[in-house]
Amino acid sequence: MRYLAFDLGAESGRAIIGTLEDARLTLEEIYRFPNEPVRIPDGLHWDVLRLFHEMKEGLRRATARYGTGLKSLAVDTWGVDFGLLGEKDVLLGNPYHYRDDRTRGVMEEAFKVVPREEIFSQTGIQFMPINSLYQLLAWRQQQPAMLSQAQTLLMMPDLFNFFFTGIKAGEFTNASTTQMYNPRTGTWATGMLEKLGLPVAILPAINPPGTIVGPLLPRVARETGAGEIAVIAPGSHDTASAVAAVPATGPDYMYISCGTWSLVGVEVREPVINEQTLSLNFTNEGGVGGTFRLLKNVTGLWLVQECRRAWARRGEELSYGELTALAREASPLTAVIDPDHPAFLNPEDMPAAIQAYCRETGQPVPQTKGEIVRCALESLALKYRWVLEKLEGILGKELPVIHMVGGGTRNELLCRFTASATGRPVVAGPVEATAAGNLLVQAMAMGEVGSLNEARKIVRRSFALKTYEAEKTDVWEEKYEAFIRLLG
Missing domain, CATH: 3.30.420.40 (ATPase, nucleotide binding domain)
Known part of the structure; x- marks a missing residue:
């Protein structure tokens, strides 16, 4: 059909x-x-x-x-x-x-x-x-x-x-x-x-x-x-459609639906509403198949999108691939930002906002396009680790694997940074998770697919997945401590 x-x-x-x-x-x-x-x-x-x-x-x-x-x-x-x-x-x-x-x-x-x-x-x-x-x-x-x-x-x-x-x-x-x-x-x-x-x-x-x-x-x-x-x-x-297409084989995983926003969370059968989730400002959103998505909304590739837009306004047109290549060559882990700081919600000039934040927090200020983009991507990976640790604390169990889906999986640098920052393997794909989930729920409504588990089996058969392993975790550990101090 x-x-x-x-x-x-x-x-x-x-x-x-x-x-x-x-x-x-x-x-x-x-x-x-x-x-x-x-x-x-x-x-x-x-x-x-x-x-x-x-x-x-x-x-x-x-x-x-x-x-x-x-x-x-x-x-x-x-x-x-x-x-x-x-x-x-x-x-x-x-x-x-x-x-x-x-x-x-x-x-x-x-x-x-x-x-x-x-x-x-x-x-x-x-x-x-x-x-x-x-x-x-x-x-x-x-x-x-x-x-x-x-x-x-x-x-x-x-x-x-x-x-x-x-x-x-x-x-x-x-x-x-x-x-x-x-x-x-x-x-x-x-x-x-x-x-x-x-x-x-x-x-x-x-x-x-x-x-x-x-x-x-x-x-x-x-x-x-x-x-x-x-x-x-x-x-x-x-995000509900994207999570429906997460190709997981068991219950113990964290997902990241990554695009303009990063939705970082787990799937649960009942909402988790208590003092802990309130203090951490986590959210309980509805899912497919009688599930809930316990997650944190994290500013995602909006940071890079807005940098690209700002540079384009100055006549410097660069593709996302070109920006990622520049970031790959930049020095690692020199400065970090809190992606969810209000300064990054809708600034007139995102590169300038990132530089100002680093300057005001006493860090080296990224100067080149590659340094600015790398700062944004590394900071996202560190924020994902923060959410992972909080989720494991809420659930009282380890989440040994991360499934990253959506357009953000095209950014191999972000996937690699996420694996290294969290110390967890990252299974990336499918890119078109939202569309796949949308289509498979339609098939469920029309009686062609019997359940959410069956839909996920179809995803695993249908799309190429890539696994990223952690690298140089000791360097990331040191920077994570600095990131935590930044969050206060």
Whole structure:
């Protein structure tokens, strides 16, 4: 059978065909399009109508190639961002981008009404100013008249499903990222939200991953030539889809889903919400197959992406491969940064921000492009070790292997650094884990794959994996001690 995955990331979107045959999955990227946020006077927005136009073009191309051979489609995106629908399902403006600064200070204001401990007890979610909870509070504070018009809140993949089908429904994995969902009760945290003065009536019903949302709207089917294919909610949070495609053979491993963000964690059967996970600011997000993802959001290759963008603005265009090659030749472990320091959330000039941080913390200041990129990559690897140690402490057991999936596995330097920093073998791949997980959940919904374990067996058969072993761990040990002091 053939399925179509729309995988939308912070930089681009892809339409990928998955063909499942003889217990092997093959992928074919049929269309790629940019995902560029747009800044207008009121803030930074996603260009959601352009994205849907591009998705329809991807569906048109898939249909032109395979006709009625497509069984379904599914959309996954990043978390936390949402659109609001008003009367007659009118979209109330383009959704805000999570890096827009209108949520500055909102989280601290929320704690004055509902204590931090109560919010975590209700939701189990890591505190970040980008969370949907604080975005919605920003709406209430800054645009109350428009919020009063809202009748439905839809997370980004749910919004695209609505555009495709006309059906308004939520999905578990993305709902769980909002800090508005209670994973213990399996419902929205309505009591907490009402204390904060937020409208709970706008929140949709929540479906599990693998739910068939409905057929395409007739006009979308006509525009694209697709006919009556099913639209399925996969693990619609991209990390949930990526983790579904982790090719693990047992329960004792840590995963790193690495792209713009690094999602570093483990899969558990129940959320872990206690004083320890609160103090460490860990998060419990929904997974596929009745699982939860106990993890830490770590700034990922955003650091390198923004360096590359800054240099391009100066007329210095370099590919990621060229930047990695420069980093490989730079001196090792001269300076480190905390990737999650607020200075790196959305600076105007990332290279300058990295240099300023090193200068202010009394370290050698990286000067060349290679030194700056190497500093970023080594710092990520050290942060991964910090998360690994904390997870082992929470679970009371060793995690002897790391599975790294996603686009970040193309960066062999980061994979090698991660193995050396953690002292664990790193199994890298598949690169297209998110699309693979999306497609395999579709196959589960259509009855072609029986379980999550079966899906992972298919991943192991279908994709090349590469293992990296630790090197020169004594040098990394010394730098890790300095990194810990940096974190305070």
